[in-house]
Amino acid sequence: MQEILFFLLPIAFYSGWQAARKRYRERQEKRKEISGSFVRGINYLLSEEPDKALDVFLNYPExxxxxxxxxxxxxxxxxxxxxxxxxxxxxxxxxxxxxxxxxxxxxxxxxxxxxxxxxxxxxxxxxxxxxxxxxxxxxxxxxxxxxxxxxxxxxxxxxxxxxxxAQQQRSKADHARLIAHYYCELATQELQKQNLFRAEETINKAAKAYPASARVIVLKADLAYARGQRGEALEAYQQAIGKDSRLLGMLFSQLVNNFNQPDELERLYVFVQKAFVKTQDAKLFGYLLQLARKLGKLTDMRQQVEEHLTKGKPSLNTLVHSSDMLSSLWREESGCEIAQLQTALQRLAASQPDFQCGHCGYKMHGYLWRCPACHQWDTVSNV
Ligand SMILES: [Zn+2]
Known part of the structure; x- marks a missing residue:
C-alpha cells in the first residue's frame, strides 16, 4: 500500500503543478485583456469619443x-x-x-x-x-x-x-449664525401667517442660538409692530440699525411708511442725524435728507448739504438727494437747470443697483440676507 502511495506522489505533484500553471496563464490572459480594454477606453477618451469610452468602462469586468x-x-x-x-x-x-x-x-x-x-x-x-x-x-x-x-x-x-x-465643518460662531438665520426664516414665515405666538417662540430660539444677531432684533421689531406696539417696534429697529448700519438701507422705506406720524418721523430724523454725525457715513446722509424733506426741514439742512458737497465724500446717492433739496430751495430763482440736473441724476441713480455682496461682488436692487450668487449669509451691503 505504501509503495502505491509513494508511486502516486509524483503524479499528484505533477498534476497540481499543471493546474497551477493553467490558472496562472488564465489570470495573466485576463489581466492582459482588462488592461487592454482600459487602454482602449482611454484612447476613445483622448480621441473625443466619450460614448465609446463610456461603453468600455461600463462593461469593465473587475x-x-x-x-x-x-x-x-x-x-x-x-x-x-x-x-x-x-x-x-x-x-x-x-x-x-x-x-x-x-x-x-x-x-x-x-x-x-x-x-x-x-x-x-x-x-x-x-x-x-x-x-x-x-x-x-x-x-x-x-x-x-x-x-x-x-x-x-x-x-x-x-x-x-x-x-x-455638519457642525465640525465650520467655526462655532459660523455654525450659530447659520442656525439663527434658519430660525429667522421660519419666524418670518410665521409672521407672514400672523401666527404671532409661534413667531415669538421661533425668534427666541434664534436669539438663543446667536445672541449677537441684528436680524433677530429686526424680527423682534416686526413682531412688536404686528402687535401694535409701535413705540417698542421703532426702538428695536433703531437698536438693530445701531448694531449694523447696513440695515437702514434695507429698512428705510418700511420705516417711513409704517412710522409716518410726525413725532415718529422726528424720532427717526434725530436718530439718523446722530448716527451721521458720529460716523460721517455718506450712505446715511441720503436717508437723512429724505427724512428732512418729509418733515419740511430742508432749510435746516442747507449748511450741512453745502458742507457735504464741498468737503464730504458725496456719492451718487447723496448727490441725487442734495440736488433734489437744492432745487426745492432755489426753484423760484433758477430752477430749470437744476431740475434737469436732478432728473438726469435720478435716472442714473435708478439704473444703479443699491446693494452688493462683499464676498463675490454680485450687485442687486433689494437687500437680501443671503447672496443669490455665492449663497453666503450677511455679506450684502449698500454699494
Ligand atoms: Zn455673494
Missing part, C-alpha cells in the same frame, strides 16, 4: 481600488464639463456594483448625489445623500450637501437638523 478611483474621477470630469448624463451613467454603474469596498461605495454615492445636485434634481440628490448617511451618519460632505439642498428648497427645519451633523 473593479479594484485603482480602477474604482479612476472611474470616480472620470465621472467627476464629465460632471465638471457639464456632461451630467455621462457622469450619472458612470457613477450609477459604480454604485450598482457588488464588488466595491465600503469606502468606495460611499465615495461613489457622494459623487452620484453631486451629479443629481448639479443637474438640479434636488429630490434625487437628497435621497442619495440620505441613503449615504444611513451607512455613515457623520459623513461631513453629505451633511453639507444636504444642508445646501434644504437651503435651496427653503426647508428650514431640516436645514437646522442637518447643520448639527
Amino acid at each position: 473593479i479594484d481600488e485603482y480602477t474604482a478611483n479612476t472611474f470616480l474621477l472620470l465621472g467627476n470630469l464629465f460632471r465638471n464639463r457639464g456632461e451630467i448624463n455621462r457622469a450619472l451613467r458612470i457613477h450609477q454603474n459604480l454604485v450598482a456594483r457588488s464588488d466595491l469596498s465600503k469606502s468606495q461605495r460611499l465615495a461613489a454615492m457622494l459623487a452620484l448625489g453631486e451629479d443629481f445636485f448639479s443637474a438640479g434634481m434636488l429630490d434625487r440628490a437628497e435621497s442619495v445623500f440620505t441613503e449615504l448617511l444611513k451607512d455613515d451618519p457623520k459623513h461631513a460632505e453629505a451633511c453639507e450637501q444636504l444642508r445646501s439642498i434644504y437651503e435651496q428648497l427653503h426647508e428650514w427645519d431640516k436645514a437646522i437638523e442637518i447643520t448639527q451633523c
Whole structure:
C-alpha cells in the first residue's frame, strides 16, 4: 500500500503543478485583456469619443481600488464639463456594483448625489445623500450637501437638523449664525401667517442660538409692530440699525411708511442725524435728507448739504438727494437747470443697483440676507 502511495506522489505533484500553471496563464490572459480594454477606453477618451469610452468602462469586468478611483474621477470630469448624463451613467454603474469596498461605495454615492445636485434634481440628490448617511451618519460632505439642498428648497427645519451633523465643518460662531438665520426664516414665515405666538417662540430660539444677531432684533421689531406696539417696534429697529448700519438701507422705506406720524418721523430724523454725525457715513446722509424733506426741514439742512458737497465724500446717492433739496430751495430763482440736473441724476441713480455682496461682488436692487450668487449669509451691503 505504501509503495502505491509513494508511486502516486509524483503524479499528484505533477498534476497540481499543471493546474497551477493553467490558472496562472488564465489570470495573466485576463489581466492582459482588462488592461487592454482600459487602454482602449482611454484612447476613445483622448480621441473625443466619450460614448465609446463610456461603453468600455461600463462593461469593465473587475473593479479594484485603482480602477474604482479612476472611474470616480472620470465621472467627476464629465460632471465638471457639464456632461451630467455621462457622469450619472458612470457613477450609477459604480454604485450598482457588488464588488466595491465600503469606502468606495460611499465615495461613489457622494459623487452620484453631486451629479443629481448639479443637474438640479434636488429630490434625487437628497435621497442619495440620505441613503449615504444611513451607512455613515457623520459623513461631513453629505451633511453639507444636504444642508445646501434644504437651503435651496427653503426647508428650514431640516436645514437646522442637518447643520448639527455638519457642525465640525465650520467655526462655532459660523455654525450659530447659520442656525439663527434658519430660525429667522421660519419666524418670518410665521409672521407672514400672523401666527404671532409661534413667531415669538421661533425668534427666541434664534436669539438663543446667536445672541449677537441684528436680524433677530429686526424680527423682534416686526413682531412688536404686528402687535401694535409701535413705540417698542421703532426702538428695536433703531437698536438693530445701531448694531449694523447696513440695515437702514434695507429698512428705510418700511420705516417711513409704517412710522409716518410726525413725532415718529422726528424720532427717526434725530436718530439718523446722530448716527451721521458720529460716523460721517455718506450712505446715511441720503436717508437723512429724505427724512428732512418729509418733515419740511430742508432749510435746516442747507449748511450741512453745502458742507457735504464741498468737503464730504458725496456719492451718487447723496448727490441725487442734495440736488433734489437744492432745487426745492432755489426753484423760484433758477430752477430749470437744476431740475434737469436732478432728473438726469435720478435716472442714473435708478439704473444703479443699491446693494452688493462683499464676498463675490454680485450687485442687486433689494437687500437680501443671503447672496443669490455665492449663497453666503450677511455679506450684502449698500454699494
Ligand atoms: Zn455673494
